[in-house]
Amino acid sequence: MYDLIIIGSGPAGLSASIYARRAGFDVLVLEKNAMSGGQVLNTYEVDNYPGLPGISGFDLGMKFRQHAEDMEVPFETAQVTGIIDEKGAKTVIATDGKEEKRYETRAVLIATGASHALLHVPGEDRLTGRGVSYCATCDGAFFRGKTAAVVGGGDVAVEDAVFLARICAKVYLIHRRDSLRAAQSLQDAMFQYSNVEVIWDSVVEEICGQDQVEALKLRNLKQETEQTVETDGVFIAVGLRPNSELFREIVACDEAGYIIAGEDCTTQTEGIFAAGDVRTKSLRQIVTAVADGANAISAIFTKLHNK
Numbered sequence: 684m685y686d687l688i689i690i691g692s693g694p695a696g697l698s699a700s701i702y703a704r705r706a707g708f709d710v711l712v713l714e715k716n717a718m719s720g721g722q723v724l725n726t727y728e729v730d731n732y733p734g735l736p737g738i739s740g741f742d743l744g745m746k747f748r749q750h751a752e753d754m755e756v757p758f759e760t761a762q763v764t765g766i767i768d769e770k771g772a773k774t775v776i777a778t779d780g781k782e783e784k785r786y787e788t789r790a791v792l793i794a795t796g797a798s799h800a801l802l803h804v805p806g807e808d809r810l811t812g813r814g815v816s817y818c819a820t821c822d823g824a825f826f827r828g829k830t831a832a833v834v835g836g837g838d839v840a841v842e843d844a845v846f847l848a849r850i851c852a853k854v855y856l857i858h859r860r861d862s863l864r865a866a867q868s869l870q871d872a873m874f875q876y877s878n879v880e881v882i883w884d885s886v887v888e889e890i891c892g893q894d895q896v897e898a899l900k901l902r903n904l905k906q907e908t909e910q911t912v913e914t915d916g917v918f919i920a921v922g923l924r925p926n927s928e929l930f931r932e933i934v935a936c937d938e939a940g941y942i943i944a945g946e947d948c949t950t951q952t953e954g955i956f957a958a959g960d961v962r963t964k965s966l967r968q969i970v971t972a973v974a975d976g977a978n979a980i981s982a983i984f985t986k987l988h989n990k
Contacts, residue, residue, distance in 0.1 A: 693721020695959025696794035698976025720744025797923035806890030814896025819843035835920035841865035848876035948979035
């Protein structure tokens with residue numbers, strides 16, 4: 684019987700694991716991927732994490748993991764398939780690809796983060812991995828000296844455009860509105876590059892190409908006109924969807940699928956907590972995910988020691 688099982692090892696899960704060990708918990712972290720870090724691993728450069736300006740997302744993720752390992756946090760690579768709520772305790776069901784495993788625990792922290800949203804347009808599925816990507820820092824190098832397009836208008840989209848502008852001959856940023864939602868500092872950085880062109884008020888209707896991305900069909904929402912933009916690749920950065928599908932029958936979620944939990948990460952189900960990008964919150968950043976990890980352990984400590 685564990686005191687706590689943490690599902691996911693992004694910034695929220697890793698932060699929680701460190702605080703859990705400091706609190707003396709018998710804790711286990713279950714992570715479906717072989718490498719910890721979550722979305723931060725796909726971030727080229729992190730400029731807003733205090734004390735470590737300019738660090739790469741990969742290096743930051745590795746530092747988080749190393750800190751947890753230094754605290755002797757145990758990790759297992761396994762895909763969680765469900766949670767059984769037995770009131771007095773929980774059973775987390777997982778598989779390592781070979782056999783099913785069951786873990787009994789007094790509390791569960793869901794820290795599964797969020798994934799990239801899709802455009803759901805013709806050509807997207809067929810050409811994923813063939814010019815369609817959701818991670819510029821992962822795949823941008825394949826387009827060095829070529830033309831690339833980014834779809835979106837938030838921080839991630841503009842960060843992607845900046846990253847690509849450094850290596851690509853031409854970068855299009857396609858946004859459905861007439862102004863960007865990204866932080867002004869990111870916008871200022873992007874507009875310094877003369878090879879970046881913003882296509883305003885437009886959405887992608889189709890991603891075209893035979894064996895590789897060749898062009899995008901766009902529709903201008905204000906003028907109701909269409910145009911075709913030739914590009915070698917397209918990076919989709921139109922938001923996130925919470926990785927909460929497995930847990931929606933055991934915890935309450937909002938309409939978007941985010942697990943309903945406040946700043947103390949307490950859900951409406953006794954003994955189950957949610958931290959990081961998977962929970963309802965106004966700001967999803969590395970620093971707020973790390974804070975969630977700490978807040979969650981504080982709440983869990985109180986719950987367990989009041990029983």
